Amino acid sequence: MPEIRLLKVSKHICRDVDLTIRDGEVFVVVGTTGAGKTTLLNVIAGVTDYKGKVLIDGVDVNGVPPQKRGVGYLFQGLALFPHLTTASNIAFGLHARGHNKRAVNDRVLTLMEMMRITHLSGRYPHMLSGGEKKRVALARSLAPSPNILLLDEPTSSLDHQTSKYLRSELLFLLKKLAVTTVYVTHDLREAEEIADRIAVMSKGKVEQVSTPRNLFFDPRNRSVAEFIGMPNIIECTGSRVLASGLVEVESGDLRILLPYDGNNLAKIAIHPEDIYLSDVRDPGPALNRFTGRVDEIIHQGATVRVKVSVDKMMLLTEMTQDAFEEIAIEQGKEVNVVIKMRRLRYVEA
Amino acid sequence: MRRRTERLQSALGILPIVVFVALWEAVGRLGLFAGQLLFPPFSAVMAEFYHLTANGVLGENFLSSLTRVLIGLFSGSVAGIAVGVVMGWKDVANKALGPIISLLFPIPALGWLPLLMLWIGINEMLPITIIFICSFFPVVYNTATGIRNVDRRFIQAAETLGASNIRILFRVIIPLALPNIFTGLRLEAGMSWRVLIAAEMVAIPTGIGALLMKAESLVRVDIILVCLIVLSIMCLLFEKGFALAERRMVGKWSNHA
Numbered sequence: 001m002p003e004i005r006l007l008k009v010s011k012h013i014c015r016d017v018d019l020t021i022r023d024g025e026v027f028v029v030v031g032t033t034g035a036g037k038t039t040l041l042n043v044i045a046g047v048t049d050y051k052g053k054v055l056i057d058g059v060d061v062n063g064v065p066p067q068k069r070g071v072g073y074l075f076q077g078l079a080l081f082p083h084l085t086t087a088s089n090i091a092f093g094l095h096a097r098g099h100n101k102r103a104v105n106d107r108v109l110t111l112m113e114m115m116r117i118t119h120l121s122g123r124y125p126h127m128l129s130g131g132e133k134k135r136v137a138l139a140r141s142l143a144p145s146p147n148i149l150l151l152d153e154p155t156s157s158l159d160h161q162t163s164k165y166l167r168s169e170l171l172f173l174l175k176k177l178a179v180t181t182v183y184v185t186h187d188l189r190e191a192e193e194i195a196d197r198i199a200v201m202s203k204g205k206v207e208q209v210s211t212p213r214n215l216f217f218d219p220r221n222r223s224v225a226e227f228i229g230m231p232n233i234i235e236c237t238g239s240r241v242l243a244s245g246l247v248e249v250e251s252g253d254l255r256i257l258l259p260y261d262g263n264n265l266a267k268i269a270i271h272p273e274d275i276y277l278s279d280v281r282d283p284g285p286a287l288n289r290f291t292g293r294v295d296e297i298i299h300q301g302a303t304v305r306v307k308v309s310v311d312k313m314m315l316l317t318e319m320t321q322d323a324f325e326e327i328a329i330e331q332g333k334e335v336n337v338v339i340k341m342r343r344l345r346y347v348e349a
Numbered sequence: 350m351r352r353r354t355e356r357l358q359s360a361l362g363i364l365p366i367v368v369f370v371a372l373w374e375a376v377g378r379l380g381l382f383a384g385q386l387l388f389p390p391f392s393a394v395m396a397e398f399y400h401l402t403a404n405g406v407l408g409e410n411f412l413s414s415l416t417r418v419l420i421g422l423f424s425g426s427v428a429g430i431a432v433g434v435v436m437g438w439k440d441v442a443n444k445a446l447g448p449i450i451s452l453l454f455p456i457p458a459l460g461w462l463p464l465l466m467l468w469i470g471i472n473e474m475l476p477i478t479i480i481f482i483c484s485f486f487p488v489v490y491n492t493a494t495g496i497r498n499v500d501r502r503f504i505q506a507a508e509t510l511g512a513s514n515i516r517i518l519f520r521v522i523i524p525l526a527l528p529n530i531f532t533g534l535r536l537e538a539g540m541s542w543r544v545l546i547a548a549e550m551v552a553i554p555t556g557i558g559a560l561l562m563k564a565e566s567l568v569r570v571d572i573i574l575v576c577l578i579v580l581s582i583m584c585l586l587f588e589k590g591f592a593l594a595e596r597r598m599v600g601k602w603s604n605h606a
Contacts, residue, residue, distance in 0.1 A: 047505040066508040079506035083524045083602045092520075093510030124602040144511055 002057040009052035013204035031201035072146030078137040093144040231269040253311040266349040272318035274340040288339040397571040414556040421480025429488025437496025458483035484537040495529025531595040538587035
């Protein structure tokens with residue numbers, strides 16, 4: 001499966017994008033709406049003109065039409081042919097490549113079984129649910145056995161449950177097929193779950209490319225840090241195992257518990273929205289609870305960021321305006337701080 | 350239960366026509382309106398209908414009109430679709446032909462009649478040419494619009510799936526433009542009859558239009574009414590025929606049908 005290189009690619013908002021996507025990896029491109037993510041996919045697929053160069057396995061494919069790039073593309077709007085049934089949609093690419101009828105039928109059946117949509121074979125796209133459409137579109141893009149798979153927001157506009165389910169299936173499928181995959185999403189959690197490497201895009205530029213874990217601990221600039229939600233990075237000065245799967249991490253005078261098997265943590269990242277503030281001491285076990293002082297309150301539209309110092313350490317917290325109004329906190333006053341244990345990220349030493 | 354309701358509803362749909370015919374019959378028989386000569390009752394018109402059918406006059410004229418419509422409409426539509434597809438598909442063709450079509454399209458088909466009478470002469474080609482013109486321009490316009498309006502994403506999807514341009518045209522673009530193409534065809538199916546009658550009334554000695562004119566000169570209101578009924582039914586049948594074809598070809602997947 002091929003390696004994809006973009007050299008100084010410019011199109012629409014994208015300016016001089018250089019990027020290498022490794023052979024067989026799941027490369028996720030994240031960024032806000034309008035960052036240029038879809039444009040990047042269109043350039044790789046060759047369905048748009050562009051400046052710069054695209055190399056697939058070292059071969060310059062500028063001038064090679066989309067038909068000959070060996071790319072499977074799941075479009076954001078899916079672009080299922082409305083006049084064709086599920087089976088005919090999936091068969092389209094196979095007929096186009098001149099496979100004989102029997103080979104087409106066999107392949108379509110296999111794909112429908114794989115995506116568990118055999119029962120939808122004779123239905124037209126307008127008769128399918130959002131999740132079903134995604135499966136059909138995915139089967140269609142996989143049918144001609146592409147070497148490169150481009151997925152544009154494959155789980156968007158699905159309900160949470162369906163999206164989660166489809167994502168885990170996709171992850172399994174991509175590993176099994178070992179195709180080079182470029183996966184576009186605006187959802188960082190999704191990216192983290194599925195990516196070998198993540199590229200953060202902003203205003204047509206690739207700001208950073210790294211493994212999911214490194215992204216959280218080493219955001220290259222303010223724009224990336226903002227996009228990943230300004231996590232609090234805490235250096236670990238020591239740690240001890242409390243029980244199997246539970247570790248107490250020291251950072252200065254602060255002691256934080258987190259679920260982890262082992263005893264070699266270097267850093268932990270805590271998202272601002274995973275730190276709760278309260279003006280009264282909540283009942284319940286005193287795990288990951290601290291007393292801090294409010295340093296600064298920053299109003300940002302619907303959310304409020306509060307900087308709190310806990311034992312010489314500054315923590316950034318974030319809450320909705322509504323939640324903020326329910327607690328009585330003021331600059332310089334004491335506040336109770338609770339760190340959610342479940343969603344902590346860490347780097348090992 | 351639902352089928353019964355549907356049947357009842359379609360029966361109710363005919364009711365106004367029944368009332369209309371009954372009123373017509375009554376007014377005719379009672380001689381309320383300028384006497385039976387100028388306003389024959391429905392039954393007298395039906396009797397004349399039978400008579401004209403039996404002696405072959407209606408059949409003969411109807412067949413010559415029908416032949417003209419079928420040839421004119423078919424050739425006009427086929428040519429219109431072909432030119433429309435090329436114009437919608439290739440920007441060069443659109444730029445070259447678009448302005449000419451825009452200039453010619455607004456001319457009412459009958460406006461061509463005097464010119465065509467001089468160019469072609471008074472023969473079978475005259476009504477056929479008029480119908481050709483009448484169907485050609487709207488079909489070109491609707492087809493080209495339909496082709497151009499096909500979402501680019503479908504074309505891009507077909508490209509990434511390996512389809513050649515010709516395959517994309519015939520398997521993706523034209524099928525997706527069908528609802529638009531049918532809009533043009535449906536409009537013209539009825540319109541071609543209207544244009545034909547006018548042409549026959551003015552210039553051609555055979556056909557339903559000519560029969561109408563003859564009846565007028567003989568003050569045979571019953572024959573005029575027979576001709577009008579035939580026309581009404583034919584316009585309706587042609588329009589419904591295309592609507593049915595559209596439902597067959599497009600209804601399964603399109604939201605419009």
